[in-house]
Amino acid sequence: MREKQQQELRHLLSARAHSSRDLIRSLNVSQPTLSRLINSLQNEIVVMGKGRATCYGLPRPIHDKSGRFPVYMIDPRGDARQHGNLTALQGGQYWWEDTNGNGELFSSLPWFLLDLQLNGFGARSFAHRRSDLLSLPRKQADWSEEDMLYATSKCGEDRIGNLLVGEDSLARYFDLAREMSPAIDLQSRAWKYPQLAQKTLAGEMDSAQIGGEQPKFAVCVNDQGAPCHMIIKFSPAVDSNEAQRYADLLVCEHLALEAIRLSGFTSARSRLIIAGKQAFLSLKRFDRRGALGRLPMISMRALHARLQAPCDNWIDAANRLQQAALISNKDAQKLRWFSLFSDLIANTNQHFGNVSFIPHHGDSYLLAPVYGARPTLYEPVAGEIPVRLFTPPPVRNEVAADLPSALDAAILFWKSAAVDERISTGFRQICYENCELLKLRTTGPKLIT
Numbered sequence: 001m002r003e004k005q006q007q008e009l010r011h012l013l014s015a016r017a018h019s020s021r022d023l024i025r026s027l028n029v030s031q032p033t034l035s036r037l038i039n040s041l042q043n044e045i046v047v048m049g050k051g052r053a054t055c056y057g058l059p060r061p062i063h064d065k066s067g068r069f070p071v072y073m074i075d076p077r078g079d080a081r082q083h084g085n086l087t088a089l090q091g092g093q094y095w096w097e098d099t100n101g102n103g104e105l106f107s108s109l110p111w112f113l114l115d116l117q118l119n120g121f122g123a124r125s126f127a128h129r130r131s132d133l134l135s136l137p138r139k140q141a142d143w144s145e146e147d148m149l150y151a152t153s154k155c156g157e158d159r160i161g162n163l164l165v166g167e168d169s170l171a172r173y174f175d176l177a178r179e180m181s182p183a184i185d186l187q188s189r190a191w192k193y194p195q196l197a198q199k200t201l202a203g204e205m206d207s208a209q210i211g212g213e214q215p216k217f218a219v220c221v222n223d224q225g226a227p228c229h230m231i232i233k234f235s236p237a238v239d240s241n242e243a244q245r246y247a248d249l250l251v252c253e254h255l256a257l258e259a260i261r262l263s264g265f266t267s268a269r270s271r272l273i274i275a276g277k278q279a280f281l282s283l284k285r286f287d288r289r290g291a292l293g294r295l296p297m298i299s300m301r302a303l304h305a306r307l308q309a310p311c312d313n314w315i316d317a318a319n320r321l322q323q324a325a326l327i328s329n330k331d332a333q334k335l336r337w338f339s340l341f342s343d344l345i346a347n348t349n350q351h352f353g354n355v356s357f358i359p360h361h362g363d364s365y366l367l368a369p370v371y372g373a374r375p376t377l378y379e380p381v382a383g384e385i386p387v388r389l390f391t392p393p394p395v396r397n398e399v400a401a402d403l404p405s406a407l408d409a410a411i412l413f414w415k416s417a418a419v420d421e422r423i424s425t426g427f428r429q430i431c432y433e434n435c436e437l438l439k440l441r442t443t444g445p446k447l448i449t
Contacts (some may be wrong), residue, residue, distance in 0.1 A: 002037070002040065003031070003039055003136075003259075004048070005027060006034075006037065006040065006041060006401075007025055008026075008032045009023065009038075009041065010036060010041075010044075010058065011398050012026055012027070012060055013045065013056060013058040013254065014090045014091065016057070016089075016090075016093055016277055017046075017048065017055045017057035017091070017092050017095070017105055017166060018055060018056055019053075019054070019056075019058075020034060020052075020054060020055070020056075023056065025336075034202075038056060040052075044058065044059075045057070045058065046058065046089060046095060047086055048095045048103055048105060048112060049105075050096075052089055055094065055105065056240060057089040057090065057091075057093065057105075058090040058291050059087060059089065059090070060087065060088040060090050060092075061088075062088055062146050062149060062150050063134075063147075063150045063418070064216050065137065065144070065150075065274035067088030067089070068079060068083075068086070068087045068088075068172075069085065069086045069087075069088075069149070069153050069165050069166050070085055070086075070153055070161060070165075070166065070167060071084050071085065071086055071113070071164070071165050071369040072163070072164050072165075072169075072170050072173075073162055074162045074163075074164065074173070074292075074293070074294040074298075074336055075162070075292040075293065075294070076289045076290075076294070076295060077264060077290075077293055077294050078177060078290070078291070078292025078294070079115065080114060080121065080154070080170060080173065080174075082099055083098065083099065083163060084096060084097055084098035085097050086110070086113070086165065088149070092107070092108060092110075092145075093105060093106060093107055094106045094110060095104055096110050097205070099187070103401070106156065106406075108145070109149065109273060111143060111302050111303070111305035111306040112298060112302060112306075113161055113163065113165065114299075114301065114302045115122060115159065115297075115298060115299050115301075115302050116152050116159045116161075116163060116164070116165060116332055117148045117149075117152060117315050118148065118151060118152065118211075118213075119203050119211045120211045120212045120214075121172045121212065121213055121215045121216075121356060122210050122211070122212075122215075122216075123140045124139075124140050124141075125128070125203045125209075126140070127139060127140035128153070128203065129203050130151075130155065134150065134151060134154060134155075135223055136150070136151060148372045149165070151166055151167030152165050152166070152169070153165045153168060153169055154166065154168045154169065155168070155169065155172060156166050156169040156171045157170075157173040157175075157176055158173070158218070160174060160210075160211070160287055160297055160299075161287050161294070161295075161296055161297040161298065161355075162287065162294035162295055162296045162297075163296075170184060174335045175334070177292050180220070180291065180292075181212055181220075182222075183220045183221055183222035183227045183228075183291075184219055184220065184221045184222065185221075186221060186222065186223065186374075187224050189221070189273055189275075189280070189282075189409075189413055190273055190275045191275070192223075193219075193232060193234065193248070193275060193278075194237060194275050194276070194278055196217050196219065196232070197217065197234045197237065197280075198215070198237070199216075199217075199233075200215050201215055204398050205217050205359035210231060211353060212353075213257040214233060215227065215232045215234070216231055216232055216234070217231075217232050217234075218230065218231050218232070218245075218285075218375065219232060220259060220291065221282075227291040228283060228289070229253055229281070229284075229285040230282040230286035231248055231283045231285060232280055232281070232282050232283075233245035233253075233280070233281045233283070234250075234278055234279065234280045234281070235250055235277075235279045235280075236278070237276070237277060237278050238276055238277070239298055241380075241385050242380040242383050242384070242385065243277065243278075244277075244424050245380050245424075245427070246279075246379075246380065247274075247277070247278065247350055247424075248378075248423045248424055249374050249376070249378065249379065250272070250279040250280075250281040250373065251272060251279060251281075251417070251420060251422045251423050251430075252345075252374045252375055252413075252417050252423070253270070253281055253372075253373060253374035253439065254270045254272040254281055254372060255413055255416045255420065256270075256345055256347075256373040256374055256413050257269075257270050257272075257370075257371070257373060257393065258416070259348055259409045259410070259412045259416065260338070260341065260370060260373065260409065261411040262409070262412065263341075263405060263408070263409040263412075264368065264408075265334055265337065265338070266367075266369045266370070267369050267370045267371065267373070268283045268284060268286070268369045268370065268371040269283070270282060270284070270368075271423070273292050274422055279422070283371060284362040284418055286358070286369055290330055290342065294343035296357070296359045297355075297356050297357070297358055298356065298357055298358075298359070298366060299352065299353050299355065299356050299382065300314075300317055300321075300352045300353075300357065301351075301352035301353050301354040303321065303326060303365070304317065304320075304352060307321075307324060307326075309353040311351070313339070313350065314335055314336070314338065314339035314342075314350050315335075315336050315339050315340075315396060315398070315399060316336070316402060317352065317355075318331075318332040318333075318335035318336045319332065319398075321335075321337075321365075321430075325363075325364065326365055326393035327357065327361070327364065327365055327366075327367065328364070328366075331366060331367040333402070335355065335367060335403065335430050336398075336399045336403045337356075337399075338370050338373075339399070340395065340399050340402055340403065340406040341373070341406040341410055342373060343392055344392055344406055344407060344409075344438060345374070345375050345410050345413050345414070346375035346377035346378065346390050346392075346434070347372075347373055347374060347375060347376055347377075348376045348377050349376040352370070354372035355367075355370070356368040356371075375390075379426070379432070390430075390434050390437065392438075392441075393415055405440075406443060407438060407442060410438055411439060411442075412437055414431050414432070414434045414438060415431075415435045416434035417431035418432035418435055
């Protein structure tokens, strides 16, 4: 009888975690009988929560290893502290318990760990180089959620934000801290950056830690005696129309961030270096402090996973986060303004990984300095430069009050790009035409709010 009940209990928990009440009903047993049954399988079952909120699940091994992953937090000094434990459960669920004993059951990977997953160009390079070592598919697109978690726990020592998963990632972080190369002098960037770009493209740089579809690398530079962590975007080192266009767009990104700051908003600090035919755009990281310190940061994609909301558009996202009291009214207005500005500079890449937030008091977040603003409408496609007409989308009534400010900033951006000699002659002409197009919008009737 006991063995049959054990089998029935295992079968129930293999689908998902259950509460005591669910198990009593499904197994048709009393509470004392259930307690004895669970005690008989205590080495197999994960007990979650306390009191009436207690529930039970079966652990799920990940790649023949324990499905239990310690999660660590790196503080602003660079020291590591345990933040909690993540346990994979049968049925695709996860149990999270922090160091204070507070726990939560998730139907998939917890939202606050989503940004630790490898993605983009760096992830593809990582999969190609380390798939055999980790026994993972050679193509990162073929990885499952379990594969992603396993890779993150093995080699996730330098992801965005201040969290890392797994003992192996922690050990690699300590190795990284001990073996950190000296900060790059500002004077040597013009010849070191091209070398690092080539190593990135060759797969010799561990760029898997940085997301995004375009190749990039991370460095620590000596900024007036202080270490400063930067993410470096770069254009190809070849003489082609495609490479020139990517260089033009990096210059434009630098100018767009300046236009945002001049409009009274906060944007990532950037520096532009032209080395030969290559453009290098340095963006100061706001999730790093000093040589080793880290600060928390989370993407809007992860916050929307918390709300179980769709990643539709930035304006609706701002409204949604504001209504949920996750961000302030002021930051929601900033995000709506940034969306409007992006529309006016032909930034078609308004995905939810291009906006980040910084945890604030309690359960609220501050909008991080904005980044990733450039006219992506004009990006090359399959090595070709498509001829595209810039047509700003209609302005929604709810953001009409922000239109004059966003329009002025966009005109300033296009005007700056039209006269910047670091941009090719042909693209400067496009920028001039777009500037004139937007100037026409400053005349005529307006919506009064």
